Amino acid sequence: MGPIRKLLLPAAAAAAALVILLSLGFWQLDRLAWKESLIAKVEEAVSAPAVEAPGPAEWGSLEEEDDYRHVRVTGSFLEDAVFYYTALADPAGPIGGPGVMVYAPFRTSDGWVVLVNRGFFRRPSPKTNAAPPHCRPRAGWNSPDCCASAKNPTGRHLSQT
Incomplete structure (x- = not known):
């Protein structure tokens, strides 16, 4: 077994580890962007004036933008x-x-x-x-x-x- 063949397995393992770690890093950056967007959405929604709460007939039509909305009952x-x-x-x-x-x-x-x-x-x-x-x-x-x-x-x- 030559010196290059001895390094082939460790090099492949290092490359696989690098790919995994890079993908985890990019996932964390995506998660950060999502979290910052969510925080901005919550801050905007909770500072908006309260509206009349939708009744049960309207609950099925509520959308994601209705999350964190202040309501009045x-x-x-x-x-x-x-x-x-x-x-x-x-x-x-x-x-x-x-x-x-x-x-x-x-x-x-x-x-x-x-x-x-x-x-x-x-x-x-x-x-x-x-x-x-x-x-x-x-x-x-x-x-x-x-x-x-x-x-x-x-x-x-x-x-x-």
Whole structure:
């Protein structure tokens, strides 16, 4: 086996690795362009004035450009139907600690129901051992119970409904 033949396999492997790494780099650049476009779209949509929310008859015709659009509805939140989902189980980011995302069904004055993201609420410090002021019993299935999580700072308690 000559010296050139000994280098053929490593050279082929290096060329294949170079092709793979270059394609991953270009994929990352494409992903960056997509992400910057998405951020610009979201910033534009959330700064636009709110419009009347489309009713259920219009939901099938909603397009991608309708994403992140601010809408306006009138009605009331359904009592005892709040859902809590653990978010940021470990302290990270600008929030600085664990908490829950809160979702609540909202019945419009037209009679249809929409699920509203009420936002992120930090879990109280284990030292305070107090439930957040927004906490109240909720109907649901296998969702973390915010009130119980406040008493159990591990956040592992699932409410029994």
